[in-house]
Amino acid sequence: MKEVNTNELQELLNSFANKDVFIHLETTNGSYATHYNENFFNAGAFIRNVQLRYELGKVVGDAPHRVGLKMPHGWVYAQGITHFELDDQGRLLMAGIDNTGKLAIALEISESPFAY
């Protein structure tokens, strides 16, 4: 993955619009967050291989970026996206990686299902 180039990422988001795609969306503080700091309220969410179709996808803002997908009846968005790549299977992988190298958020879009 490389750092977000908004023009390039916007073109990739456009390329998946109006197609049936599979989504991976994940936010995480890590399972050890409360172990290291007992006052930390640990929350996160994870969905994988949920199929949807979006009509408009946008990347907005300075780094870290926000990416939103508008669907006919709803929304998907991810805040904190720093890196992206179109991988060797044609999947758009986006991630927000903090300054210690840990993933904090991931949003991925693929025309075929992700592995298990």
Next chain:
Amino acid sequence: MTLQEERHVLVVYPHPDDEAFSVAGTLRLYHNMGVPVTYACLTLGEMGRNLGNPPFATRESLPEIRRKELIAACEAMGIEDLRMMGLRDKTVEFEDDEKMIKLVTDLIVELNPSLIFTFLPGFAVHPDHEATGRAVVEAVRRIDKKYRPRILACAFANDTVEKNGEPDVTIDISSVKEDKLKALKAHISQTGWMLQETAKRVDEGEVLSDSWLNTEKFYNVVFND
């Protein structure tokens, strides 16, 4: 303590690297004694957070990296029977409980281990660790007590010693510390930052230091019947 002879040692942990931190030296000692060791690793740590910055991996490429690291770590520990059980990281506790117990029971029936290493339920911090320990303890509890394998459980929650006292079993692994270090280094995608975190915690006065390379400590799981 000196290790006693075992018929077969079974290790059940959810993530590649759990074994390297908690039991690598002990497993190497068993291997050196000629005791067969099987490691059932439930997931490939697919949800690991450490991707580096700049990133060396993606969410989708990480499992294959960790699979290779796991195989290399097993070579360092002398583990010849590695089973990758195909579950997904961070989902173990949401699997059907009976399915998890059966997964462990099937391994016990096949291998007839005299000793099992896993996590201590209630004191294992990560939800996958907790679910793994629960499944192992319940599978063993259901065995007639005359035939039950012993369970030695790893625990590292902050209140572990407060609630349980000091660990029951301390194994001196100083003679194989280089092998443990090799196992830890094999999991390089994970151990880079963890070793930093450890150094930080030691700086803050939380002692966990020499345990890693000189001793490994476990609690006996005791059944009240």
